[in-house]
Amino acid sequence: MTFRIEHTDKGTKARAGEVTTAHGKIQTPIFxxxxxxxxxxxxHQHELKDDIQAQIILGNTYHLYLxxxxxxxxxxxxxxKFINWDLPLLTDSGGFQVFSLGSDKRKEAGLPGIMKPKIxxxxxxxxxxxxxxxxxxxxxxxxxxxxxxxxxxxxAFDECTPYPCExxxxxxxxxxxxxxxxxxxxxxxxxxxKYGYEQTLFPIVQGSVYKDLRIQSAEFIASQNCxxxxxxxxxxxxxxxxxxxxxxxxxxxxPKEKPRYLMGVGKPEQLLECISLGIDMFDCVMPTRNAxxxxxxxxxxxxxxxxxxxxxxxxxxxxxxxxxxxKAYSKAYxxxxxFADEMLASMIASIHNLAFYTWLMREARKKIIEGSFIDxxxxxxxxxxxxx
Amino acid sequence: MTFRIEHTDKGTKARAGEVTTAHGKIQTPIFxxxxxxxxxxxxHQHELKDDIQAQIILGNTYHLYLxxxxxxxxxxxxxxKFINWDLPLLTDSGGFQVFSLGSDKRKEAGLPGIMKPKIxxxxxxxxxxxxxxxxxxxxxxxxxxxxxxxxxxxxAFDECTPYPCExxxxxxxxxxxxxxxxxxxxxxxxxxxKYGYEQTLFPIVQGSVYKDLRIQSAEFIASQNCxxxxxxxxxxxxxxxxxxxxxxxxxxxxPKEKPRYLMGVGKPEQLLECISLGIDMFDCVMPTRNAxxxxxxxxxxxxxxxxxxxxxxxxxxxxxxxxxxxKAYSKAYxxxxxFADEMLASMIASIHNLAFYTWLMREARKKIIEGSFIDxxxxxxxxxxxxx
Numbered sequence: 001m002t003f004r005i006e007h008t009d010k011g012t013k014a015r016a017g018e019v020t021t022a023h024g025k026i027q028t029p030i031f032x033x034x035x036x037x038x039x040x041x042x043x044h045q046h047e048l049k050d051d052i053q054a055q056i057i058l059g060n061t062y063h064l065y066l067x068x069x070x071x072x073x074x075x076x077x078x079x080x081k082f083i084n085w086d087l088p089l090l091t092d093s094g095g096f097q098v099f100s101l102g103s104d105k106r107k108e109a110g111l112p113g114i115m116k117p118k119i120x121x122x123x124x125x126x127x128x129x130x131x132x133x134x135x136x137x138x139x140x141x142x143x144x145x146x147x148x149x150x151x152x153x154x155x156a157f158d159e160c161t162p163y164p165c166e167x168x169x170x171x172x173x174x175x176x177x178x179x180x181x182x183x184x185x186x187x188x189x190x191x192x193x194k195y196g197y198e199q200t201l202f203p204i205v206q207g208s209v210y211k212d213l214r215i216q217s218a219e220f221i222a223s224q225n226c227x228x229x230x231x232x233x234x235x236x237x238x239x240x241x242x243x244x245x246x247x248x249x250x251x252x253x254x255p256k257e258k259p260r261y262l263m264g265v266g267k268p269e270q271l272l273e274c275i276s277l278g279i280d281m282f283d284c285v286m287p288t289r290n291a292x293x294x295x296x297x298x299x300x301x302x303x304x305x306x307x308x309x310x311x312x313x314x315x316x317x318x319x320x321x322x323x324x325x326x327k328a329y330s331k332a333y334x335x336x337x338x339f340a341d342e343m344l345a346s347m348i349a350s351i352h353n354l355a356f357y358t359w360l361m362r363e364a365r366k367k368i369i370e371g372s373f374i375d376x377x378x379x380x381x382x383x384x385x386x387x388x
Numbered sequence: 389m390t391f392r393i394e395h396t397d398k399g400t401k402a403r404a405g406e407v408t409t410a411h412g413k414i415q416t417p418i419f420x421x422x423x424x425x426x427x428x429x430x431x432h433q434h435e436l437k438d439d440i441q442a443q444i445i446l447g448n449t450y451h452l453y454l455x456x457x458x459x460x461x462x463x464x465x466x467x468x469k470f471i472n473w474d475l476p477l478l479t480d481s482g483g484f485q486v487f488s489l490g491s492d493k494r495k496e497a498g499l500p501g502i503m504k505p506k507i508x509x510x511x512x513x514x515x516x517x518x519x520x521x522x523x524x525x526x527x528x529x530x531x532x533x534x535x536x537x538x539x540x541x542x543x544a545f546d547e548c549t550p551y552p553c554e555x556x557x558x559x560x561x562x563x564x565x566x567x568x569x570x571x572x573x574x575x576x577x578x579x580x581x582k583y584g585y586e587q588t589l590f591p592i593v594q595g596s597v598y599k600d601l602r603i604q605s606a607e608f609i610a611s612q613n614c615x616x617x618x619x620x621x622x623x624x625x626x627x628x629x630x631x632x633x634x635x636x637x638x639x640x641x642x643p644k645e646k647p648r649y650l651m652g653v654g655k656p657e658q659l660l661e662c663i664s665l666g667i668d669m670f671d672c673v674m675p676t677r678n679a680x681x682x683x684x685x686x687x688x689x690x691x692x693x694x695x696x697x698x699x700x701x702x703x704x705x706x707x708x709x710x711x712x713x714x715k716a717y718s719k720a721y722x723x724x725x726x727f728a729d730e731m732l733a734s735m736i737a738s739i740h741n742l743a744f745y746t747w748l749m750r751e752a753r754k755k756i757i758e759g760s761f762i763d764x765x766x767x768x769x770x771x772x773x774x775x776x
Contacts, residue, residue: 037724037728038721038724039728039732041732042732042735043732067728068720071700072720076702076718076720076721081702082702084716084717084718084721312459312464314463314464314470328433329472330470332456333464333470335456336455336470337425337427339456340426340427340455342429344427347430347731348432
């Protein structure tokens with residue numbers, strides 16, 4: 001993997017760059033749609049490529065490991081072939097989902113409880129939500145599994161601390177994440193070329209909302225000299241100012257010449273702010289999850305499609321939108337589909353929201369290159385956070 | 389509306405024809421995908437048109453009347469505009485769904501009971517499944533509603549008798565359906581051009597599985613001299629032989645020069661048999677409903693995608709299929725998506741099944757024109773009813 005910076009903004013830390021992987025180039029800043037179980041929910045692969053113009057998508061190791069199982073993906077010849085996606089792929093390490101297990105959400109939903117994940121220096125023991133079976137993730141097998149899945153960019157196995165998190169816990173956890181990273185790197189080097197995939201490993205900065213921990217962690221991560229670096233543990237419930245300030249601190253330490261990936265963020269206006277802090281890569285379930293709940297993002301603000309005001313608004317979903325769905329379907333029709341609980345509602349809204357996110361990133365990139373990023377960003381942050 | 393027969397098969401009663409409507413031509417035999425609530429479930433409109441090659445789709449008056457409501461469709465300028473579909477449309481009268489209301493299915497599903505529909509000479513009083521509100525459908529307002537929806541082909545308001553059905557009830561119901569038809573025709577003539585749509589009204593033959601009633605009904609329907617005729621009340625639980633024999637009797641009476649529409653049928657092999665009896669038009673939820681349950685129809689037989697045998701079968705879904713999904717995705721991937729309860733599973737399978745149904749009709753048409761229908765049909769009936 002290589003990273004080339006094409007332009008750095010003068011007024012901010014924003015950069016326009018290009019990542020090159022074995023499956024093609026990614027122009028940054030980039031938003032990566034999330035394809036948890038080997039599918040970006042409600043969207044066909046060709047729609048992602050041709051209409052949404054996604055350049056890279058994510059898969060979740062935890063979900064793919066449980067279903068269809070790693071043997072199936074191995075036999076398929078990797079995730080690219082299994083899901084028929086020939087552009088770049090990124091997988092997380094599985095840690096994030098595992099640490100979210102055993103929460104009270106299942107109880108609230110009336111589902112049988114499963115044990116909370118048990119974290120030791122060795123790794124994490126957890127119970128499958130699907131069948132109750134017990135599994136173990138460690139830095140070593142998180143790498144092995146991701147080697148088998150074959151994504152172009154794979155992630156180190158880390159502990160993503162919840163929010164709020166006591167300082168002492170955050171520190172102990174961060175130190176363990178750093179030790180886990182070294183085991184990940186060892187295993188990554190040991191398994192190079194095992195399945196014939198060209199892959200790169202991104203380590204993850206942790207440290208909760210504690211500035212000194214974030215600095216320590218960013219320095220440690222930077223010292224590992226990986227080809228790209230990620231920031232984890234944000235967008236987990238902390239105040240937006242904390243998210244921004246932690247991102248700023250970490251970006252000031254992580255090497256300029258490597259891509260920086262802020263995990264799990266966020267709203268359109270947050271992406272724009274974080275670009276100005278030096279972030280190059282984003283992923284988030286928000287555009288697809290909110291789409292399924294009838295919430296649309298547009299350059300002029302958000303639309304709650306179930307609102308009575310759209311009942312007989314037969315204007316296009318988004319006259320400024322870049323996807324064909326924006327002109328093909330009306331707000332009133334989408335509202336009807338949403339109330340009728342029709343899949344087409346999710347299909348249309350997911351395409352729209354993802355196309356909006358990728359447009360926003362392409363536009364930010366253009367403005368950075370043109371040297372007009374900061375003014376455009378200020379205006380756009382206001383616009384996109386309006387409620388229509 | 390006009391109907392032109394291009395070729396009549398020598399060995400059977402099969403015909404290849406062409407229906408011309410205000411929204412374009414329909415080549416028969418035709419299968420019409422069902423778009424209950426203004427959407428063919430899990431399929432985009434452009435997919436229906438370009439990939440599936442659907443020439444006409446259905447809407448259900450009952451569902452559209454309750455949601456989004458007739459005022460919204462009227463304001464939109466009709467269903468074509470509301471859903472962005474510029475090819476022919478057909479709506480049923482709403483009767484079929486109303487008569488199925490208040491069944492024990494809701495109780496079994498733990499839903500609050502609603503009253504059984506109350507049928508009188510005047511019409512049918514029923515309770516909405518959505519909000520419990522009370523409504524009334526009559527021959528007159530079923531026509532008024534369909535006039536507002538604006539489909540190219542609209543259906544008479546009839547009573548679709550359940551199966552089994554006592555002879556006396558079937559006869560009384562049939563006689564009422566005939567009286568209702570005359571009220572429908574009166575209302576249809578009275579409202580001609582009211583909304584500016586060119587529409588045609590199809591009457592419906594009833595009579596349950598009683599040959600003498602079917603003969604009486606077909607003779608009555610034929611005497612009304614409508615531009616096309618439909619056969620209702622079949623595929624409601626009766627034996628397949630009864631369905632075929634009733635269809636045969638009715639086809640022998642309904643005028644040759646008018647299209648014949650067999651409502652709600654059926655399996656691929658049943659469509660082929662009914663084409664040979666003289667049927668030109670079909671609709672059925674089977675291809676889309678079964679798709680959502682993981683059942684695929686192919687020219688070589690049916691596939692239950694959840695079967696263990698497809699777990700690591702990475703061959704295309706259907707190498708002989710006409711849709712792009714057939715080659716783009718593998719059986720193992722579709723199986724995974726189905727188990728993961730991902731929308732993409734329904735999206736892929738629905739496109740596949742509909743594309744198969746429309747292919748089967750195009751192929752039957754070709755064989756009728758070429759004069760090789762009967763041999764092809766015999767072979768195909770065996771093939772498509774195989775379990776793979």
